[in-house]
Amino acid sequence: MNSLSILLYFGCLATIFQGQDCYDDQGNAQMCSPPFVNAAFNRSVQATNTCGQAGPTEFCPFSRWGQPLPCQVCDAQSPRTRHPPQMTTDTEFPRTWWQSDTMLDGIRYPVVINLTLDFKKAYDITYTNLRFQTAIPESFAIYKKTTESSDWTPYQFFSASCRSTYGKPGRRFPTTADEAICTNQYSDLFPLTGGRVPFSTLGSRPGAFSFDNNPVLQEWVTASAIRISLTRMNTFGDEDFGGDTVLKSYYYAISDISVGARCKCNGHASECYTPDGQESDREVCRCQHNTAGVDCEKCLPMYNDKPWARATSSSANQCQRCECNNKADSCSFDQDLYQRTGRGGRCVDCRDNTDGPHCERCKDNHYLRSSDGRCTPCDCDPVGSDTLQCDGTGQCQCKSGYTGEKCTRSSSTS
Ligand SMILES: *[C@@H]1O[C@H](CO)[C@@H](O)[C@H](O)[C@H]1NC(C)=O
Numbered sequence: 001m002n003s004l005s006i007l008l009y010f011g012c013l014a015t016i017f018q019g020q021d022c023y024d025d026q027g028n029a030q031m032c033s034p035p036f037v038n039a040a041f042n043r044s045v046q047a048t049n050t051c052g053q054a055g056p057t058e059f060c061p062f063s064r065w066g067q068p069l070p071c072q073v074c075d076a077q078s079p080r081t082r083h084p085p086q087m088t089t090d091t092e093f094p095r096t097w098w099q100s101d102t103m104l105d106g107i108r109y110p111v112v113i114n115l116t117l118d119f120k121k122a123y124d125i126t127y128t129n130l131r132f133q134t135a136i137p138e139s140f141a142i143y144k145k146t147t148e149s150s151d152w153t154p155y156q157f158f159s160a161s162c163r164s165t166y167g168k169p170g171r172r173f174p175t176t177a178d179e180a181i182c183t184n185q186y187s188d189l190f191p192l193t194g195g196r197v198p199f200s201t202l203g204s205r206p207g208a209f210s211f212d213n214n215p216v217l218q219e220w221v222t223a224s225a226i227r228i229s230l231t232r233m234n235t236f237g238d239e240d241f242g243g244d245t246v247l248k249s250y251y252y253a254i255s256d257i258s259v260g261a262r263c264k265c266n267g268h269a270s271e272c273y274t275p276d277g278q279e280s281d282r283e284v285c286r287c288q289h290n291t292a293g294v295d296c297e298k299c300l301p302m303y304n305d306k307p308w309a310r311a312t313s314s315s316a317n318q319c320q321r322c323e324c325n326n327k328a329d330s331c332s333f334d335q336d337l338y339q340r341t342g343r344g345g346r347c348v349d350c351r352d353n354t355d356g357p358h359c360e361r362c363k364d365n366h367y368l369r370s371s372d373g374r375c376t377p378c379d380c381d382p383v384g385s386d387t388l389q390c391d392g393t394g395q396c397q398c399k400s401g402y403t404g405e406k407c408t409r410s411s412s413t414s
Pocket residue numbers: 042091
């Protein structure tokens with residue numbers, strides 16, 4: 001750890017890294033966003049293999065330019081020689097790293113090792129940055145999950161053998177907004193330590209300049225988890241005839257995983273936080289603009305008068321309050337009503353016997369009693385009345401032969 005900390009330190013001085021307020025000095029709503037952070041920082045990492053877990057094992061590193069160095073021990077039980085995945089996102093100095101078992105222990109294509117970081121909430125990812133303790137692998141991939149429940153989808157493949165390893169052509173630039181390319185740009189064997197691999201989610205991607213209006217790209221940069229999938233090591237080609245020492249010199253090791261990102265709030269929050277009583281690393285947006293939800297992805301219950309939308313640089317797209325005449329606590333958006341009247345909020349569960357999209361009238365078979373202004377049941381007698389709906393004074397329409405306000409009496413007996 002941690003080149004990004006330094007970058008972020010200076011970055012904090014630049015406004016681009018800061019969060020943006022959701023209201024301007026005059027109180028007008030504007031697009032806003034949480035601060036730019038390293039979303040990997042201090043986060044827990046799951047690895048499908050870590051060296052020394054079945055007892056101490058030996059590995060034999062190379063110097064940067066290929067000198068064999070003395071062999072060392074990895075022991076998951078020893079604080080001094082363990083290399084757990086947490087060491088890719090920690091703050092320890094000198095540099096600490098995660099390490100896998102060696103080729104001698106069976107880590108070899110097609111055995112794949114995955115390292116997974118779960119953000120437990122959507123983030124807008126700007127870049128990832130990996131720093132290997134070894135040479136950069138010959139083939140590896142970055143995957144993401146868009147939402148917690150979605151499948152893993154590829155973000156990018158890095159390989160000197162794109163076709164044979166991943167079945168994809170080698171490419172420098174994507175041709176569509178959400179194409180995961182395979183690049184051979186970072187697959188050199190040298191240097192044998194400290195190789196860095198940056199990946200920018202938007203860089204040179206079609207549509208990046210109209211991001212606000214590009215839902216495909218907006219989804220592309222969204223990730224709630226990131227996975228690094230290590231497929232094939234870089235070697236000198238001596239793994240098939242070299243001895244044990246050669247096989248012990250081949251393993252995966254990563255010293256730093258950084259993820260430059262903002263907590264995703266769809267332009268409606270300048271901060272994410274952990275609600276009381278939640279796991280300490282499960283955040284939600286502090287939603288503004290009358291929005292709600294973990295990612296401010298919907299309107300507050302009483303604010304569905306027009307469709308929810310992301311904030312853009314030209315409009316905050318605040319959610320609008322519904323008119324329910326104080327007779328309801330929530331409304332739902334009704335497209336048809338919106339097109340007919342310009343107000344789409346249909347009030348839900350109108351109180352006090354009111355009804356209508358805005359609770360603006362009495363329910364059927366009720367009337368507005370003038371003495372107290374309340375919607376009151378007509379209570380028309382079903383036998384004696386033509387209809388159960390009374391008039392504005394509460395008088396029911398009686399069938400011939402019936403009379404009275406509620407038509408309960410037969411005329412003959414009256
Ligand atoms: C890292 O996370 C742990 C809990 O997982 C927390 O106790 C610690 O304060 C965090 N360290 C930093 C530097 O944020």
